[in-house]
Amino acid sequence: MSTETHDCRHLLADLSLYLDGEASATVCAEIEQHLQDCENCRVMVDTLRKTVYLYRHLERPSLPEHLRQQLFKKLDLSELI
Numbered sequence: 001m002s003t004e005t006h007d008c009r010h011l012l013a014d015l016s017l018y019l020d021g022e023a024s025a026t027v028c029a030e031i032e033q034h035l036q037d038c039e040n041c042r043v044m045v046d047t048l049r050k051t052v053y054l055y056r057h058l059e060r061p062s063l064p065e066h067l068r069q070q071l072f073k074k075l076d077l078s079e080l081i
């Protein structure tokens with residue numbers, strides 16, 4: 001699967017829209033299909049989903065800076081490439 005890295009990058013670009021429910025049906029389908037094949041992304045999306053849910057649930061106005069940086073680090077797959 002030499003295209004996996006490319007797919008991950010592509011997916012990450014739309015991930016925030018996907019998590020917000022604002023991605024197009026085509027993008028959603030692409031992401032969901034990729035998640036079936038890619039455990040890395042599956043774990044990450046699951047983590048992000050929980051984080052997003054918690055923050056909405058708590059009605060925080062914005063992410064604290066340290067958590068934002070942690071998320072960005074998680075989103076950056078450069079160490080895995």
Ligand SMILES: [Zn+2]
Nearest residue numbers: 007008038041
């Ligand atoms: Zn992936």
